[in-house]
Amino acid sequence: MPPFILHPDLQSPLPADIEAKVYAGHYEAKAFRPSDFASIPASLWAGASGLVCYHEVTVNAELLDGMPNCRVVVRAGVGFDNIDLKAAGERGIAVCNTPDYGTTDVADHAIALTLGLLRGITAYNRAIMADPQKGWRFEDAPHVRRLSTQVFGVVGLGRIGTAAALRAKALGMRVVFFDPNRTTGTELSLGLERMPSLEALLAISDVVSLHTPLSPETKHMMNAETLAQMKPGSVLINTGRGGCVDLAALTDALMSGHVAAAGLDVLEAEPPAAASALMAAWRADGSPIRDRLIVTPHAAFYSPSSLIDLRSKSAATALNYLLTGDSRDCANRDFLDLAKAGARAAAARA
Template sequence: MSEYILHPDAQFPLPADIEAEVYGSAFGVRAYLPADTASIPDDVWAGASGLVCYHEVAVTAAVMDRMPKCRVVVRAGVGFDNIDLRAAAERGIAVCNTPDYGTTDVADHAIALTLAFLRGITFYNRAIEADPLAGWRFDTAPSVRRLSTQTFGVVGLGRIGTATALRAKALGMRVIFFDPYKPTGTELAVGLERCATLDDLLAAADIVSLHTPLTEETRHIMNAATFAKMKPEAILINTGRGPSVDLDALADALLSGHVAAAGLDVLEQEPPSPDSKLIAAWRAPDSPIRDRLVLTPHAAFYSPSSLIDLRRKSAVVALGYLQEGDSRDLVNRDLLDQAAAARRRA
């Protein structure tokens, strides 16, 4: 088959059978595992009509220059900060994402991390494992609280933020949110309380849950200054984008006790360096934050069902764009229009 779609960092055991089923006789599929991405031959890059990538490939201008036949890049996931949208548009390449996969799974994970602290789950388990007799105590967990006394703050009320907020509300928590890009009245539609500024949310929330895309505005949105504005002994949850949190500043906030706990599914560097300030403090003998930090390996999206959904949906988006020349999940439409207008003027 002469035309094919390249999957350079597949997050599943090969072969790419689900993708091949979606593409049918229209396109072939070339799939590689992340460990093999660097060794993909030049002619395979050059012959690809489309690219479907996860988070382990940076789709830069240089990468796109290796793909003269490429018409679409699809991010198998929600965030697309690993793709240079402007460089793609300048080359006439559409960029799409798959925003409707994993919404419920990530929301469930954010709530699970929250409950792990509010109900002391990880602490109790570790204490009993260490000493079944001395650890059999209910009054030693540092962050157990009645849910109905807690204010749950959502930063970014997109699909996943909304799903998380509604779960927190169903559990009896007061739910507030900050999202300057949501129109007036959103709070009425979903029955939540709106904060005018991030500072207002940080001052009121017992739990701060991050659900923003990664932009220059949101990079290190949680830093030394914003941690200082949180309520004393508040809890941070991040299932959004790793670089939204300055991990050195978080280490300081946890060590000082100003932040009670943090549950992180995403980090700036994945996997984390054992030598990073946060990881080193967490793993140190007799660490004061051992039971106040829970890490999961960028797994919030994952269930067997969600991975199947993601594979199928991203393939459907790629095929749809290649066959129809458009997609409702196109994220660089304005840039494509601007680049096309510039070419016409030239």
């Protein structure tokens, strides 16, 4: 069988034509839809030179043990919390992501959620749809505000956070950020204000926009305690990772009115259960948060252009690593280096 790269949960219709074009002359693309995951034969897992996956595959030690020929795992997306970086590194397998495919799309979506709430777009639309006569009232939308009076707080000033911050700044908002990993002087080069802590950012921000990866440090970073630290009447936007927000705590904060509104593109469980606390409170007859919550289906990354970028760039990342043995987007380099050092030490002792 010619060498191939396995795509076990392709999010687009088959065949994997874009990927095949990238690999042409080097590898074949063996692609499956997520619904066919269980039917992928063990021989394909074992024979794959590389793995390109989305969010529906858990890449753990057990899976990797069945892939003895695999040299690289590429996450077709930004977040890689579904991949065990250490287990891959210990087996000499690089893990890479695709960090640049949807930067502008996600930043646009964060701003769109902000505008939808602060300009009353969804509330006006729903009221007029329900009754074109009685709904024709500008004063009935909750929390409409002049953007130039608002502080836009960015948590996580990576690629997407930076793009969102610059968009908010262009709209006339005062933009602050908290990111302990950004070097000193970042605020000067971008014309933003750095906050010394998350608590300090929450205290002054009218809009809090989350742009962090999911990690043990960021898991439920917005919880009952931190939501209570938000400025009363502020808005929470999350286009990052669903697990960064404790939805039960957010439900309480919305219902109490302490958090005025929220725009969520990502949830901890997707799609959400209708009986979950947030969905039940939002969808109830006469719900007080009906016009104070916008939920979109993990769609911030999406545009036809971004899907083409995602597929071509993730495939190119896999191919480049297999051809060169390196990638600037390697996420587990430290574990790989440790594994190589251990192998050298073992060889020296032999």
